[in-house]
Amino acid sequence: MTVQNVLIAIIVALFAVAAVLTLIRMVKGPSILDRAVASDVLLTEVLCVMGAEAVINQRTDTLPVMLMIAATGILGTVAVARFVARRDQRRDER
Helix, strand or coil: CCHHHHHHHHHHHHHHHHHHHHHHHHHHCCCHHHHHHHHHHHHHHHHHHHHHHHHHHCCCCCHHHHHHHHHHHHHHHHHHHHHHHHHHHHHHHC
16 A cells, blocks of 8 residues: 555545534534535535545546536525525514
């Protein structure tokens, strides 16, 4: 086993633990903002794993997929933020 293989195994383990903890936060919440932040973190983890895979295998064909995942994350965050802002504004009007 080479040093590179050991490092890859450690990286995979760390990302797996991070993903599990993020999924727990998504399920438990307690608020919609906690879930939105957790989904952003999970998307970022996916992007990091895909980027690491691209570097290790010297591939560039995953870049468009990574850009689409990033765009989806940004649009989702904006949608949740607008929803929460409108909900809070309605509460203040009452």
